[in-house]
Structure formats: C-alpha cells, structure tokens
C-alpha cells in the first residue's frame with residue numbers, strides 16, 4: 001500500500017492514472033479511522049478504478065486550539081485498518097506545511113447562507129476551513145467522485161455548494177450514516193465515552209426516530225416539543241440544539257409544506273462529549 005506525505009510525489013503518482021482516464025474515488029478524513037470511514041472507502045472501491053484517502057487534521061477548521069490539540073492522531077493504526085480493507089488504497093497523509101506552505105490561513109467562502117445555520121452559527125470560521133482544505137485536496141487529487149458521510153450533513157451540503165460555485169469537476173457523493181448495532185452514529189468522538197455513556201448515547205437516535213414519527217403525524221412545533229421534553233427528563237444529557245430544517249437550504253422551519261424535504265438535526269452532550277446526529281423526516 002502506498003502512503004504519501006508530500007503532494008508533489010502524490011501528484012506525480014496520480015498523473016498517469018489521470019491521463020489514462022481511470023476514475024479516482026476520494027475519501028477525505030481527519031484520521032482516527034472507524035467503520036464509518038471504512039464504509040465510505042468500500043463504496044469508493046466499488047465505484048472507481050483507484051481510491052485515495054487523505055488523513056489530515058486540518059488546523060483551519062478548528063476554532064478552538066484545545067480541540068485541535070486533543071484531536072486523535074493515530075496514523076499507524078489508521079493505515080493498518082485501511083490496509084485490512086484493501087491493499088490498493090492510496091493514502092495521502094500530509095504535514096501542515098505540505099498543505100499550507102507556511103501560511104495556515106483559511107480562504108473565505110460564500111455558501112449562500114448555508115454556513116450561518118447550526119454548526120456554522122456555533123463555530124465561526126469552521127466552514128471556511130472545511131472549504132479551504134476540501135478545495136485544496138480536490139485540486140491535488142482531481143477525483144472523479146468524492147465521498148462524504150451524511151452524519152455531517154451540513155458539511156456535505158456546503159461541499160456541494162463549494163463545488164458548484166467554483167465549477168469544480170467532481171461528483172460529490174453523500175453516503176448514509178453508518179451506525180453501531182445499537183443505533184449510535186459512528187464517530188471518532190465515541191471513543192471518548194465510557195461504556196455506560198456509549199450505551200446511554202443510543203438514546204439520541206431512539207429519540208430521533210420517535211421525532212420522525214411525531215413529525216409525520218403532526219407538525220414541527222410538536223416535534224420540537226417532544227424532543228425537548230425527552231431530553232429534559234434525561235439529566236445525563238445536555239441538549240445543545242434540535243432543529244427541523246429544510247434539507248436543501250438548511251433553514252429552520254416552523255411550518256411544514258408539501259414538496260419540501262425536511263431533516264432533523266441534533267447536538268447533545270454526554271460526559272462532555274459533543275455528539276451530532278440527524279435523520280431524514282420525509
């Protein structure tokens with residue numbers, strides 16, 4: 001399996017692949033590889049001639065230095081897990097300098113307001129950092145298809161918008177949330193939970209499924225009230241937000257309309273770990 005740390009070498013390696021018109025599937029990650037990432041890689045393997053995965057903890061998307069410092073960096077283990085899935089996956093694990101060349105600054109992006117909702121409202125600059133790194137990686141790797149999990153649904157929509165606005169020639173593929181058998185959405189953050197909290201955290205998806213039911217039988221207000229009450233009685237959790245939003249523009253909705261697609265988004269904390277999840281409502 002080939003692991004590259006320098007973009008010049010990776011580009012050289014990919015040149016002949018690109019000119020021979022082979023398809024390249026790309027999975028960007030920040031490492032701490034788990035089953036969710038492996039499911040994206042499996043889909044990329046099924047749909048492309050060549051697969052590239054990047055492992056890079058991108059400093060410009062963190063608005064909190066402590067969060068950045070604490071982010072797990074487990075390259076050796078990550079490479080071993082990827083190798084177990086397939087020996088043919090190309091790994092790009094650059095240094096910060098290889099990407100940012102001494103200027104670790106995010107570009108400014110305009111995502112037609114998608115960046116002001118939910119995660120964007122709470123993490124200023126976060127989606128500029130995401131847009132910056134994803135665009136750079138697309139320019140280095142020139143993928144045919146790029147795979148993003150629906151767990152970070154807002155990120156997925158933002159990457160789609162960035163691709164559209166910059167006329168990038170890449171097909172962005174959204175992949176369903178990969179869940180533990182218990183229903184808990186796979187995330188590197190789950191590793192920070194005690195076994196007891198991991199068990200408890202299954203409550204998030206349970207309530208989301210119930211919320212979907214309430215939404216289909218009644219209206220937005222009752223759905224929000226239902227979830228708010230469900231978390232009020234579970235004192236191990238702090239509910240940061242629960243929002244019903246239009247799937248396309250991510251704006252919070254208060255009234256259902258026909259022909260629109262809705263999704264519920266949640267962030268809840270347990271044992272000081274911030275867990276994020278979402279569900280399609282119709």
Ligand code: PAF
Pocket residue numbers: 028029030056058061130133134152155
């Ligand atoms: O979802 C992530 O892990 C990151 O935001 C991404 C897309 C790899 C960009 O750093």
